[in-house]
Amino acid sequence: GAVVSQHPSWVICKSGTSVKIECRSLDFQATTMFWYRQFPKQSLMLMATSNEGSKATYEQGVEKDKFLINHASLTLSTLTVTSAHPEDSSFYICSARDPRGGGISYNEQFFGPGTRLTVL
Amino acid sequence: QQQVKQSPQSLIVQKGGISIINCAYENTAFDYFPWYQQFPGKGPALLIAIRPDVSEKKEGRFTISFNKSAKQFSLHIMDSQPGDSATYFCAASRQTGANNLFFGTGTRLTVIP
Secondary structure, three states: OOOEEEEOOEEEEOOOOOEEEEEEEOOOOOOEEEEEEEOOOOOEEEEEEEEOOOOOEEOOOOOOOOEEEEEEEOOEEEEEEOOOOHHHOEEEEEEEEOOOOOOOOOOOEEEOOOEEEEEO | OOOEEEEOOEEEEEOOOOEEEEEEEOOOOOOEEEEEEEOOOOOOEEEEEEOOOOOEEEEOOEEEEEEOOOOEEEEEEOOOOHHHOEEEEEEEEOOOOOOOOEEOOOEEEEEEO
């Protein structure tokens, strides 16, 4: 099956600094990637949809200047949390849509292992 | 507004028993219904998915039952094992247009030996 990786798996940073999280599709080219945020014992909240070569589409309430998304290639999308604060501490998960299909839906998404961000 | 409602919030099942998790949706435009399994500290993994042209899909011990008229679908885990202990999320999306996945609130399953 399609494999998606994330790096780093966890990061601790000081308040006010910026943190970059990478999401890679390892064995396929993903024209669309998604970024989610998950608080403990809660569901996944879609933050933004990232399309290769174009600007990301942010969900309502998500600050695009704070959560910078770049999808510069068909296998890599990055999420940069700028001027991080303790309330940004969360589990960030990316997913990628495999355009090769093979499943029952072209909208089948494959998720990365997540990145735990802790802002001190 | 929660597009997909999921219940129960938590579930405890004896080993060998059947685990049943239910979901309901409102948007009749949804035509793709996946279930995801998530272990602590890991990303969700696709478990099984169904489209509304069938009423049931089975893969190993996992079965999705789909009721289009009631706008409900459920996950059945047969012969539940301790290794199945995880959080399960149902989701729904459209095949075309705005096709983001809408997730349920999750069910924490615990299978006791």
